[in-house]
Amino acid sequence: MSTVDEVYEYGQDTFNIPERGEIRIEGCPSSIMDQLRRASFTQESPGVFTKSQEALDSDQEYEVVTVTVDGDDNEILHVEATDIVGVVSLTPSSKVQVDPKIDWEHIFDMLLAVYDQNRSIEYHGIPLQDFLSDDIHLDDVFVVLAINYLDGLERIQRNGxxxxxxxxxxxxxxxxxxxxxxxxxxxxxxxxxxxxWIRNETEYNNAANSLLHYAGKTLLRLFRQKSSENDHPAYDRIFSEVHREVERLESMGVDSGLDRMDEYREISLHDLPKQRRYYQKAFDVSKAVMSSSLGQQLRDGPRELVVDYVLNMESLFEQYSQVVIERELNYIKSYDHLGDLDDVTPVRSPSVKPFEGEGQIYHEPDHALQEGDETIAVLDSKYYAEGHDPVKESPSRSRLFSYAYLLHTERLAFLCPLLEPRRRRVAQTGAELQIVSPAGEFALDSYDEVIHDYLHGVLVENSPELEAFRAVAESDNHLCLDGVDESDLARATDMSGPFAFKDARDFSLQVIKAAADEYSWEVRNRYDLEQDGGWTREQIETRCERRYEHTTTCVPVFRRDGGQEWIDLYFIENGTGEVEMEGPLKLL
Structure with missing residues (x-):
């Protein structure tokens, strides 16, 4: 057995175990194996029990927890967790809570992002934040799912x-x-x-509606389990609305049950008629509820159903990474003033089939960045523990290399939340393999930022002007040229446009006027500058005169950093497309 994270005495309601950790529970009764079976554990071998989660989109099963019964009288349990976090019934009267490697608050925000929500939304006039506990936890996930479920059903009711x-x-x-x-x-x-008699009757009890009913019933059970812990009136309101929608489905003759589970797994949004795509939100949430619900057990004492609820962190992290890739690419496109990225798209799990006529043989990287039919970069999400480098793991490395070979790309990346960022060069091909991860402690903002940096770094190779455009777009920065705004950046390489500097003296005056008159917090206008800004103008002119003014343009950027105000000059060489930054030049 590996190192034990915690030792417990049997009899507690909840046993906490870290993700991919192990705990030991001592003092168990002789009936413990029977209790494990009653809690829906499957006996794999003598003394070894597991509980698994079935994937919705494949026949794959994910192991959630493994329990090994030990001791002369079966009085000891060894409980091992995987990277599937949440609450799992251990016996009919106790449960195991698998706590994630990263904060629950980050997981909660990942879910919000994956389901296209944010904390500022309101549900029937009530801010979402009002439903949530101060210390974000798994329970808050139920609320988010329920709100999304109700919103999805509302769309269906409008359309039928x-x-x-x-x-x-x-x-x-x-x-x-x-x-x-x-x-x-x-x-x-x-x-x-x-x-x-012959009559036509309307039948609503199909697989799609039954899935919605199943999800609603599961949410109701989750709410009932937590009702004693939450006295917020809005919590009761959501519960009531979910209950009402379940009753509405039942009044239409819709039912659901575990015997229809195969139907729920097989059906997808693409099986529905195109005009029924408004089912998507309710469908996605229902699938999420179903995939995370591991079944139901009867508690001892009060005869109520208990639902195990877990989140597959590997799957959630992959979904969130795709959301971030799409969001950050859209942001980069927003400052692509030359339209170079119009054909660049983020693709989730592109299917690569190496053999003609054998479609059952395929490769699927988690993410790809494509421009038309060309793949620019291949990325794989790896929710690994600290210190676990996927590059040193042969299967992961081999898969990524095979993707790169089949897709003809030299940019490869592993997206990891908890590793040290690192860049490697493949000696034989010159390809670059990068660990994309926030430096230091994981946070969603820093993860989003490193994804942006990676995508920008890939795209700037063929569109170097993005370097200057990004500088303008960043917070607290401004395009620093009098009488020119960001829409004019579409002419950034135009030799007869506003960024040409054939008259360096006039160009420097435009820069200083914009900096001092419009953006500076330190001076009211350029006449408050030393020598009316003469020193800074000389620095700008000197740098312009070093370059051939007939093939070079300049994008000046005003920025604040460390309480100081600066001007950076981005010179764009039209012949080669190279961009060089000069500066910073201090305004005062």
């Missing part, structure tokens, strides 16, 4: 539930619909006096 028309036939004296004359005459010939 999927229904099937079913033809019903019945012999009756008091029927409804149309009479089948031929069958009625046959009935009379056989001695049956009832006419034969």
């Amino acid at each position: 539930y999927i229904r099937d028309l079913v033809i019903r036939r019945v012999n009756s004296l008091d029927g409804r619909g149309d009479i089948d004359v031929e069958q009625t005459l046959l009935n009379h010939a056989r001695g049956t006096i009832e006419p034969h």
Whole structure:
């Protein structure tokens, strides 16, 4: 056995275990193996029990916890966790909580991002933040899922539930619909006096609606389990609305159950008619609820159903990484004033089939950056513990290399939340393999930033002007040229445009006027500067005169840093596309 993180005495309601950790529980009763079975554990071998989570989009199962029964009288349990976090029933009267490597608050914000929500939204006039505890925890996830579930159902109600028309036939004296004359005459010939009726009935109990019903029932159970811990009136309101929607589905004849689980796994949004794509939000949330719910057990004492609820951190981190890639690429495109990135797209899990006619053989990297049919970079999300370098793990490294080979790209990256960032060069090909991770402690803002830096670094190789455009776009920075605004950056390489400096003296005056008159907090105008800004103007002119003014343009940027005000000059060489920054030049 590996190092034990904590030792507990049997009898507690909750046993905490760190992600990929191990705990030992002592003093267990002789009936412990029977209790594990009652809590839906599967016995894999003598004394070894597991609980697994089935993937929705494949036949794969993910192991959540493994329990090994030890001791002469089965009085000791060794509980080992994977990277699937959450609450899992250990026995009918106790549970194991698997705590993540990163803060619950970050996980919560990942979920908000994946489900396209944020903390500033309101639910029926009530800010989402009001529903949440001060110390963000797994319980808050239920609230977010429920709010998204209700929002998704509201869209469906506006557009209509999927229904099937079913033809019903019945012999009756008091029927409804149309009479089948031929069958009625046959009935009379056989001695049956009832006419034969045909009627069309609307049937709503299809797999899509049943999935929504299943998710609603699961959310209700989660709310009931936590109701004693939350007395916020808004919490009760959401519970009531979920309950109402479940009853609405039941009034339409929709039901659900574990016996339909295969239907839920197989159905996807693409199976629905195109005009029914408004199901997407409710569908996605229902799938998320279903994938995280490991089943139900009956508690001892009060006969109530208990739902295990877990989050697959590897899957969530991959989904969040895709959201960040898409968001940061959109931000980079927002300052691409030359339109170089119009055809660049982020692709999730692109399918690469190496053999013609054998579609069952394929490779799927987690993420790719593509320009048209060309792959610019391949990225794999790896939710690894600190110090676990995927580059040193042969299968992970080999997969990434195979993706690069098949997609003809030389930019490879592992996206990791907890590792030290590192850059490596492949000796044989010159390709670059990078560990993309925040330096220091993990935080979502810093992770978003390093993703932006990586994407920018990849794209700037073919679009070097992005270096100057990014400087202008950054917070507290300004395009520093009098009478020119950011929309004019579309002419950044135009030799007859505003960024040409054939008259260096006039150009420096435009820069100083914008800096002093518009952006500076230290002076009111350029006449408050030393020598009316003459020293800074000379520095600008000197740097302009070093360059050939007929093929070079200059994008001046005003910025604040460390309480000081500076001017940076970005020179764009039109012949080679190179960008060189000169500065910083101090305004005062």
